[in-house]
Amino acid sequence: MTEPQDNALSSEKSQGLGMPCFGRIVGTEVEYGISFGSGTIGDSQGEISHELVNRLPGLYASGALWDYEEEDPFLDARGFHVEGDRERPDRRENRWTNRALYNGGRLYVDGAHPEYSAPECASLRDVVRFERAGDRLVEACLLAWEAEDPGRRSLRVFRNNSDGWGNSWGYHENYLLSRDLPFDRIIGGLTAHLVSRIVFCGAGKVGSDKGLEGVPFQLSQRAEFFELPVGLSTTSRRGIINTRDEPHSRKESYRRLHVITGDSNCSEIATALKIGSTLLVLWVLEESQRTGVSLDFPVLADPVAAFHQVSADLTFRKPLTLTTGRTITVLGIAERYLENVRLWFSREGMDSEVRDLLERWSVVLRRLAHYQKDPAGLDRELDWAIKHRMIERYRTSRGLSEGDSRLRMLDLQYHDIRSSSGLFRLLEARGEVERLLDPMEIEDALVHPPSDTRAFFRGSLLRRFPDEVVAAAWSSVVVDDGSPSLKRIPLSDPFRGTQKSVGALVDRAQSAKQLLEGLLAKGAPNESSEDMS
Amino acid sequence: MSQKEKESRKRDESGDPTPESEVPAGAQERAKKVQEEADDILDKIDEVLEKNAASFVKSFIQKGGQ
Numbered sequence: 370m371t372e373p374q375d376n377a378l379s380s381e382k383s384q385g386l387g388m389p390c391f392g393r394i395v396g397t398e399v400e401y402g403i404s405f406g407s408g409t410i411g412d413s414q415g416e417i418s419h420e421l422v423n424r425l426p427g428l429y430a431s432g433a434l435w436d437y438e439e440e441d442p443f444l445d446a447r448g449f450h451v452e453g454d455r456e457r458p459d460r461r462e463n464r465w466t467n468r469a470l471y472n473g474g475r476l477y478v479d480g481a482h483p484e485y486s487a488p489e490c491a492s493l494r495d496v497v498r499f500e501r502a503g504d505r506l507v508e509a510c511l512l513a514w515e516a517e518d519p520g521r522r523s524l525r526v527f528r529n530n531s532d533g534w535g536n537s538w539g540y541h542e543n544y545l546l547s548r549d550l551p552f553d554r555i556i557g558g559l560t561a562h563l564v565s566r567i568v569f570c571g572a573g574k575v576g577s578d579k580g581l582e583g584v585p586f587q588l589s590q591r592a593e594f595f596e597l598p599v600g601l602s603t604t605s606r607r608g609i610i611n612t613r614d615e616p617h618s619r620k621e622s623y624r625r626l627h628v629i630t631g632d633s634n635c636s637e638i639a640t641a642l643k644i645g646s647t648l649l650v651l652w653v654l655e656e657s658q659r660t661g662v663s664l665d666f667p668v669l670a671d672p673v674a675a676f677h678q679v680s681a682d683l684t685f686r687k688p689l690t691l692t693t694g695r696t697i698t699v700l701g702i703a704e705r706y707l708e709n710v711r712l713w714f715s716r717e718g719m720d721s722e723v724r725d726l727l728e729r730w731s732v733v734l735r736r737l738a739h740y741q742k743d744p745a746g747l748d749r750e751l752d753w754a755i756k757h758r759m760i761e762r763y764r765t766s767r768g769l770s771e772g773d774s775r776l777r778m779l780d781l782q783y784h785d786i787r788s789s790s791g792l793f794r795l796l797e798a799r800g801e802v803e804r805l806l807d808p809m810e811i812e813d814a815l816v817h818p819p820s821d822t823r824a825f826f827r828g829s830l831l832r833r834f835p836d837e838v839v840a841a842a843w844s845s846v847v848v849d850d851g852s853p854s855l856k857r858i859p860l861s862d863p864f865r866g867t868q869k870s871v872g873a874l875v876d877r878a879q880s881a882k883q884l885l886e887g888l889l890a891k892g893a894p895n896e897s898s899e900d901m902s
Numbered sequence: 903m904s905q906k907e908k909e910s911r912k913r914d915e916s917g918d919p920t921p922e923s924e925v926p927a928g929a930q931e932r933a934k935k936v937q938e939e940a941d942d943i944l945d946k947i948d949e950v951l952e953k954n955a956a957s958f959v960k961s962f963i964q965k966g967g968q
Binding site for chain 1 (some may be wrong): 929938940941943944947950951952954955956957958959960961962964965966967968
């Protein structure tokens, strides 16, 4: 077996992180809640999740397997390895669990939930677009499932993060960062942002999963479920900063920061603000590390308690204590992040995308400060505010008490992904919420991968050669080129394998074999792929 | 950013909202229309909202995830 060398798809040289912000790479993951029309699902949750994934129409994926070879979720960024069984399903189980998508992403079952991992994206617009494409794919599965179910049962699928009874499932963001940024700097610099950003990107929740009294409505679905400032586990004892060190790329150059505190937003604007603000904070952290400039990001004395408190405080006024001993409000924290980031970019220069994002971020914070008096359109942009307004309107008009179960139902159904019954979808269709995207952009993302990351190569190959691509993973694709052994094509650099660099080659090739030959001719001869014999 | 949103931002930043005494004629009509639309949405929500809300939210229990 040979080690991959430079070619069109993988380079030993570190590159790409000096590109403009939205040339940075982000991938997001959405886990869905499911139930029958009665609300129950019980022990069949896992089975039904598998059935759903297996109902994915052939238009969106081939029969390729998911390649687990390079996965290792037990390596901790603090420098140790945790004991745990790595997943290695057999062929049948693999196929039953996974779809490697033509759009470059992955649809699968994680635990007992359907999960969609969007492909790697290099622009905010793509992040939003491909996340919504995931909902559409799951909706297609759902319709096919119902049509084929002999029992004629109906299913509900929710893009949310908690059931109200203390169970949570995730929404994860993944940011590609330079390995040069020490993990301690991430912990110190990012934690207060993850806590404070829920004022604009919380998805809103009726009541408390922990049975807390006097909390009729919270900003965040997820905040209550965090118990540690830092931790590796994603399913219990969750930490605000997750330490999983699984870069799915060249470990010596990159880390993939796995952020698990976020909610599954429905609003396109809230998603863009969530990812965009976090990208800019990370960018400034990384650049300040490189240039040795110090930053003034706030550090919370007790981030876990603060996270819980912020989520339950719709006044944004309750004081939070910093490690300096001073107190500050959550909007004070959010403004300090914005000011630091803005100062950095006004000094270093910014493009129009960064300028627009900073402008949007700052308008939202300004309006939040006066939210109680005048929502000023935030109840058309931010999920928690859209949801809160909808629920309050309904409650007042129908004369319901605070504890009425219809309020919790409105909350759940806000996240129903189906266009015919989802309340967010209803509000959106009626022009009650602001949008970023044209619906056609989303439809395109169901079948076409992003053009400017390695997802282009993965997705295009899967669609172009459905019989020859045997398996796909984030960092490689395995093809059967007709020779006695399978070939693994490494995709170790997320910035390579773009339409610009390999689009023509993929278009021209009549077979995977021809494509491999083309890649070899483009890069270093004989060493672009590993022989897996 | 949508056109609508740009307009609302412009309006927002031009200063204080117009005082009520200066609301031009026809505003009442518009307010009425907004109210009707709001009622219409609530009716639409009623149409699609699960009828068995009480038992649904009680039964909706998921296996924990990530």
